[in-house]
Amino acid sequence: MKLMSRLAIAVSLTSLMPLSALAGEVEVLHWWTSGGEKRAVDTLQKLVEDQGHTWKDFAVAGGGGEAAMTVLKTRAVSGNPPAAAQIKxxxxxxxxxxxxxxxxxxxxxxxxxxxxxxPQVIDVMQFGGHYVAxxxxxxxxxxxxxxxxVFAKAGATPPTTLDEFFAAADKLKAAGFMPLAHGGQPWQDSTVFEDLALGLLGPDDYRKAFVDLDREVLTGAKMVEVFAALQKLHGYVDANAAGRDWNSATAMVMNGKAGMQIMGDWAKSEWSAAGKQAGSDYQCLPFPGTQGSFAFNIDSLAMFKxxxxxxxxxxxxxxxxxMGTEFQNVFNQNKGSIPVRLDQDMSGFDACAQQSMADFKAAAANGGLQPSLAHGMAASSYVQGAVFDVVTNFFNDPKADPKVAAQQLAAAIEAVQ
Incomplete structure (x- = not known):
């Protein structure tokens, strides 16, 4: 299970309803603690406090939310849950x-x-036909x-296909740059694996594999190809990647030591915090082969009784x-993400966010909008953990067999269902 923040916020928006004379307390359990994330959650706190309510912050850092979920379980079992918690x-x-x-x-x-x-987002936010998050x-x-x-110095071209990605990596390596900045942590390994899978399987088979848990797709020739590509990609990662945090990898690209990073758009918050401009200081591209697809990770606040x-x-x-436009605007500009509202005015957002919103809408309409496995949107935490184990063990074993890995993937998933 994952966890997020407990928030009990009382906010009365005068444009929507009369300002209440009674104020409440909102306690928020979350793990937004990095630089850009902290600025984002501070925005929500201010909007809550401006409405007269008391914000009780309960940030639990570390572990991608595992530590926070442990705290939440203890609180819930004791009958004292927060008003809101970061659950997704x-x-x-x-x-x-x-x-x-x-x-x-x-x-x-x-x-x-x-x-x-x-509709794909509504399904996630509801339980039993009722909105609960x-x-x-x-x-x-x-x-x-x-x-x-870095690309210019190496004579490399921004890639649009997987073959072009490896060609660019070769040029970066030959020019003395680290081709791919990566953090050797299970969730980061699986983020790379997921992007390769989305591109090589396509959105339909990706869903069959990681949402439907279809054994035929999990063990098929395309999945073997995904593992083979992952193995090749490992050759462009430096020997010191083990245990590196994602934002440290982002910094390597930012300071010119590395040419590329495969990461979700929370990485953009690090570039923004450093005063870098999208389109000039850095470029964002759909991972090669995934154009038209959008693997989503949605932060959400589940509300407790x-x-x-x-x-x-x-x-x-x-x-x-x-859900208000003001919060969606300010929060997402700080977080690196995009607003969830389809009617949001994106004119104040950078080029990467504007492209992301356009791709989000297009993917929602054409079947390309798919839940992220590595980030807890596609399957249970048990399935996610099983995938993490297989992928990381494979990624760190240069002699591993892609065919065997695909069989191990299916077996590990079946064992936790």
């Missing part, structure tokens, strides 16, 4: 099955969430980040604020 994907369904989540249908109807959100943003996972100055009426009101105001 299938984990929302697991909490819903426990009967602990509050319904947000009233807020959703008033703000017309059914019209503002793509509010989406904060949309991250695109299948991005390739490049340093154009509360006994206090003022705090419940604050909780609903929090949900309204999260």
């Amino acid at each position: 994907g299938p984990d929302i369904q697991e909490w819903g099955e426990l009967g602990l989540l509050a319904k947000l249908d009233g807020v959703a109807k008033a703000q017309q969430w059914d019209q503002l959100l793509p 509010v989406p904060v943003n949309v991250h695109r996972v299948n991005w390739l980040w490049i340093n154009p100055e 509360l006994g206090d009426a003022d705090n419940r009101k604050a909780q609903e105001d929090l949900a309204r604020t999260v």
